[in-house]
Amino acid sequence: MSSLKFETAIPDLPGFHADAVLGNSFFEVLIEPRDLRRLRASLMNVARIVAGKGGRRGLLILDEPTITEDRLSLEWEALQSFVRPEVLDHLAMIIHRDSQDIIFGKLLPAEAENLEEVIQHERQQSFKKTRRPTEAFFDILRVLLIHWVRKSGPLTSKELSKETGFTYPTIANALEKLDPYLRRHSDRRVEISSFPRDAWFKLVAQSENVRETRAYAAHSIKPRSPEALLARLRELGRSDIAIGGIVGARHYLPGLDLAGTPRLDLIMHSKRPGGEKEILRRLDPALKPAERGEPPQVVIHSIYRPVSFFEKDGKEMPYADEIECLLDLHEARLESQALEFLDKVTPQTKP
C-alpha cells in the first residue's frame, strides 16, 4: 500500500510540486480560495501533472472556499471544454466544508481515506505562512507555560519547533530572552523554572492583538444567555474551537470564585473567517461586532500554532489550554479571578 508523502517535487515537470502524493495520486490544496484566477491556475497545474505522464491522477482540494458552489461548478464545466477527455477522467475537484464534501469527477477509495490528513497538513502549513514573526516570542512563551503548568517536563528545540511552528533560530532567540526563567538541561532540553512575570505582563498587555480578539454583542435584542450559546456551540461538534474564558477556567478549577458567566470566550484553532461567520450565525445571528465599551456576549480568539493543546473531555467539545483561559480572564478584567486561577494552576513557584 502506498504511503502519503507531502511537499513532493515532480521530477519530469521542473518547477512543479504537489502538496501531497499517494501512489499515482497528486494532491493540490487551496486553503479558503477566494480568487478565481488562482483557482484556474491550480486546475491547470493538476491537469499538467496528469497530462505529463500516463496513469497519474490529479486532485484539487478547495478547503472552505469563499467562492460559491455555482461558480465553482461553472469553472469545472469550463475545464471540460478545453481539457482532453483522457486527462479529465483522471482529474477531480473537491470542495471541502465542515458540513460536507462536494466532489467533481471521481475520487478513489484510497484518496477519500487520506483526504482529511492531506487537508490537515496543508492547514498547518498555512498557519505557519500567515503568522507574524513579532508574535513568535509570545507564541513560544505560551507553549512553554502550558508545559510548565501541565508538568509535562522539559522540551527539545525540535519539539518546540514542531509545536509552535517556528524555526530553530526563532526559538533560540525566544529562549535567550526567557533565559532567567528557564532551566536548561544537559541534553539541551529546556523548561520554565519560575514564572516569567515581566514577559507575562507584556503578553497580557498585548493579548488582544496577539490573539486577534474579536468581540461580539447582540446590540438590539435581548442577548441569549451564555449557557444557551454554549449549548448551541456544543451541538456544532467542532473540534477546531475550544471553550476558554470563565467556562474553561472552571473546567480546570471548578471552585473559581465567580458567580455566573459574563461572556463566552472561544479559541479558534483555525484561520477560516467564513467558518467563524457561520459559527456566530448558528450561535445567534443577532451577534454583531461589539462597539467600543460594549460588553460582549461572545469573544473569539485565534491561535495559529500547529498544536492546539486543546483538552478534550470525553464527548464534550474541547477546552482551551490553561494559559489561554488565564489570558481570557485578564482580557475580561477579572483580575482577582485571574490571580486565583494562576495561583492554583501553576507549580509551586509563584509569580
Place this chain on the structure above:
Amino acid sequence: MSQISPFTVLAEVSSAVPAACRENIVVIGSLAAGYHFFGNDPSKAVRTKDVDCVLAPFHAAVGAGQTITRQLLDEGWQRRTEGDHQSLGNETTPVDQLPAVRLYPPGVDPDSEKAWFLELLTVPESPEDHGRKWTRLPLAEGHFGLPTFRVLSITAFNPLPAGELGISYARPEMMALANLLEHPEIKPERMSGLFAGRAIKRSNKDLGRVLAIATLADLDDYRPWATAWRDALKACFPDEWQTLALRAGAGLRALMASQSDFEEAHHTCLNGLLASQSPSQDSLFAAGERLLVDAVETLEDSIPS
C-alpha cells in the same frame, strides 16, 4: 381600529356561544396572539376590530356555524353590513356571493372605540383547496357563507385551550407558519383600508405579524417551532408538505432584503401587536434573523434533498 382586551373578548365570545359548540371554535389572528402573550394582563389591549373564529373540523363546521349564529342573532347580536355581498342569500345565490357571519355584540355602537365583531370561518375541506373558498350556511332568515383559506388548516392545527373558557386559540407558531405560507413573496396588493394612516402591502402586514410573534415569544431557541411546523405541514398537506416547507421562508427573506418593505412591516408592528414594546427596526430585524436561522433553516434542513 379598536383597542380590546384579549381576555375579556374571548370570555365574552365563550359565554355567548352554545356550550356544545365551544369545542369547535379556534380563535385566530392578533387577538389569539394577544391572548397567548398577555392575556392575563388586563392593562394590555390589542388593536383590532375583528375576532376571527375558525370552525373545525370541517365536517362539523356547518352544524356548529348554524347553531352559533342562530343563538347570537336570537340574543340580539347585530350584523355588520359594511362591504360587498351583505344581503342574505337563498338557495340560488352563488356561494361566493353570500355574506360572511360578522356580528357585533348586542348594544355595541360599531363606531365606538371598543367595538369589535365576531367573524366565523372554517378550515378547508381538502388539502387541495386553493385560494378563498366558501361553504353555504343556511339559516331561517337566509343563507350566510363560511369563508376558508388554504392555510387556515395550519392555523387551527393543534390549538391551545383558552383557559377554562372551553374554546381554543391558535398556537402563535402556527399563525406564524400560516402567514409565511400565505406570502412566499412580497405581493404588490395593498390593504383596502389604511393601517395607522398608511397604505400597507398585505404581505408586509402579515409577514410583520410573523416578526411580531417571534418578538413576543422571546425564545432562547426557536428550533422547536421547526419540529411543530413540520408536523403541521405533514398533517395538513400530506402530498405537498416538503415543497411547502422549502418555500416557507422565501417571503420573510424577501421582506428582510427590502428596506422599504421591512419598514412597512415595522410600522404595522408598532401599531399592532408590539404597540406596547415599540421595538426598533434593528431589534425587529434581529428577531427575524433568529427565526430564519433557528426555525426556517432547521425546517428546510429537515427535508431530504
